[in-house]
Amino acid sequence: MKLKQLLADDDAVSPVIGVILMVAITVILAAVIGTFVLNLGGSVSQTTPQASFGFDFADDVGDSSTYDNVTITHETGATIDAARLNVTGPTDFGFADADGNYAGGDNSSISFADMGHGDSVSAGESVTISKQGTDDDFNGETIRVVWSAESGENSATLSEWTAPDN
Numbered sequence: 685m686k687l688k689q690l691l692a693d694d695d696a697v698s699p700v701i702g703v704i705l706m707v708a709i710t711v712i713l714a715a716v717i718g719t720f721v722l723n724l725g726g727s728v729s730q731t732t733p734q735a736s737f738g739f740d741f742a743d744d745v746g747d748s749s750t751y752d753n754v755t756i757t758h759e760t761g762a763t764i765d766a767a768r769l770n771v772t773g774p775t776d777f778g779f780a781d782a783d784g785n786y787a788g789g790d791n792s793s794i795s796f797a798d799m800g801h802g803d804s805v806s807a808g809e810s811v812t813i814s815k816q817g818t819d820d821d822f823n824g825e826t827i828r829v830v831w832s833a834e835s836g837e838n839s840a841t842l843s844e845w846t847a848p849d850n
Contacts, residue, residue: 735761822847
């Protein structure tokens with residue numbers, strides 16, 4: 685029996701290692717291509733920005749009628765695209781222009797961009813929302829600052845505040 689020759693023969697080692705390497709490369713390529721096709725890596729770049737907002741409530745303001753104003757100020761954190769940042773509430777409200785005059789329609793959600801804020805919102809900048817008309821008080825309503833991802837798949841409440849009953 686040629687047992688010594690069988691143990692010393694290493695001709696088959698190279699093809700086996702070659703097949704293992706080809707299978708490993710194929711699996712890795714399939715995983716990378718699958719990730720791009722299914723857009724699994726796309727949501728990683730759309731992380732929620734870290735920012736803090738303050739709310740300043742003014743009861744019964746205005747010239748000819750009384751209404752409530754809430755000024756929302758970006759206090760600290762990341763600069764955020766104004767089109768991605770919305771103010772939402774349970775009932776309709778408008779917004780005040782730079783002179784404090786009621787300038788918006790009745791909406792339950794308004795973006796910072798629609799309020800004439802510009803392209804981005806950074807620390808120190810603010811907007812004022814107003815409630816006027818037949819139901820001119822915020823009366824315990826919760827107002828939220830909500831960020832939405834560009835893809836529209838993700839959103840997050842960055843800050844919320846509840847108005848006093850007045």
